[in-house]
């Protein structure tokens with residue numbers, strides 16, 4: 001396969017960066033299902049097997065939704081960014097009005113809307129003139145997102161607000177059951193866009209099968225006759241429930257039927273389908289089954305490596321490196337060095353996640369710690385190992401001493417140091433003594449060194465920190481992913 005072209009790729013990273021690398025007007029169809037309420041989404045995916053949520057200080061999907069100085073600047077510059085992207089001046093002016101309205105009332109929403117606008121502008125650049133985009137959201141923010149979509153893609157290119165209605169999950173006793181999502185469907189250029197009419201069965205006002213003889217009739221398995229009519233914008237499709245055969249355990253997984261419907265309607269065989277928030281790769285599986293080329297992006301390494309890639313292998317028989325490529329995940333020491341040079345933050349994140357750790361929120365007052373690895377000692381709460389990642393070549397004993405200081409200061413049971421390069425002094429006595437002086441943690445009669453060190457070469461060879469049982473993400477694949 002041609003691995004230099006943008007097709008059949010799973011990319012690990014922030015979609016904003018990756019979208020900027022893709023060539024303009026190269027994509028036929030974009031479906032995006034971004035996270036919204038990050039705390040809920042994040043903990044839903046990364047709860048440990050006992051069901052206990054992980055503590056708050058881990059980095060949520062969208063740490064950037066906090067209204068910090070960086071976000072404030074992005075909000076201030078948004079009208080300029082929009083104009084540069086070709087958005088009409090008047091529409092770009094929205095971005096002057098609503099920061100004032102939302103800054104005090106809903107600051108997180110404001111940060112989220114600017115995060116989304118930046119990414120939607122990049123997606124606009126990628127769509128071919130015949131292309132279209134479906135933004136999947138829910139009523140918490142759909143009304144704001146529609147205004148942004150009107151501005152970014154042009155209100156004249158609006159095609160549908162699709163209501164996806166389902167019945168799974170609980171219902172509140174205090175309001176009507178919230179049982180629908182919203183899909184905002186826009187063309188890059190209305191009239192030039194690809195659209196294949198889908199049909200559905202017709203019903204009369206009493207909800208009985210409707211048949212108008214001679215007009216595209218259809219008989220179902222029970223022998224009932226219907227007239228087939230063009231599909232409406234209200235879709236009743238089952239969501240992924242507990243007993244669903246498709247279920248992978250990825251909390252925000254969407255049903256294949258939903259994606260198949262979208263892809264069939266808005267693309268042709270051989271077209272390129274992009275999902276910039278691909279999660280467990282539902283869009284990718286649907287696109288591949290329908291003979292489309294695809295690109296999937298996700299910021300969570302668990303999603304790309306442990307769920308999406310495994311899904312493609314188990315359900316479609318696709319092999320990593322042969323039928324598709326995974327981008328952004330180093331497989332060798334040289335690859336890790338390259339990532340460090342290009343993007344030190346992403347390198348740290350990769351290293352932390354590689355040992356099943358969680359990246360610590362950049363904003364949390366966590367004294368320079370890059371991540372934490374959570375484990376269970378049988379107590380009421382999960383315990384943690386602090387993780388520090390060092391990418392430079394000359395890591396001396398001072399780093400070990402500093403980490404030991406943090407270990408004592410934080411009062412946590414363990415600390416782990418991850419080094420890109422194997423330190424020359426590692427085998428020296430004083431280096432080892434410094435580590436050993438931190439002592440051991442005893443759990444159920446087993447001793448675990450409180451301070452441990454791993455080089456990236458060791459991690460790539462499969463070595464891990466020694467801790468009592470680790471709390472891993474729930475979104476990991478089940479042993480058998482195949483559909484029955």
Ligand SMILES: C[S@@+](CC[C@H](N)C(=O)[O-])C[C@H]1O[C@@H](n2cnc3c(N)ncnc32)[C@H](O)[C@@H]1O
Pocket residue numbers: 013014015016033034035061062250252253254255276277278279280281282283297298299300303
């Ligand atoms: C709602 S889920 C998508 C679920 C997906 N539709 C499926 O069926 O599995 C949102 C996904 O976006 C990812 N994500 C969050 N922020 C991201 C970003 N900036 N770039 C790429 N992916 C991101 C999360 O890791 C998560 O997997």
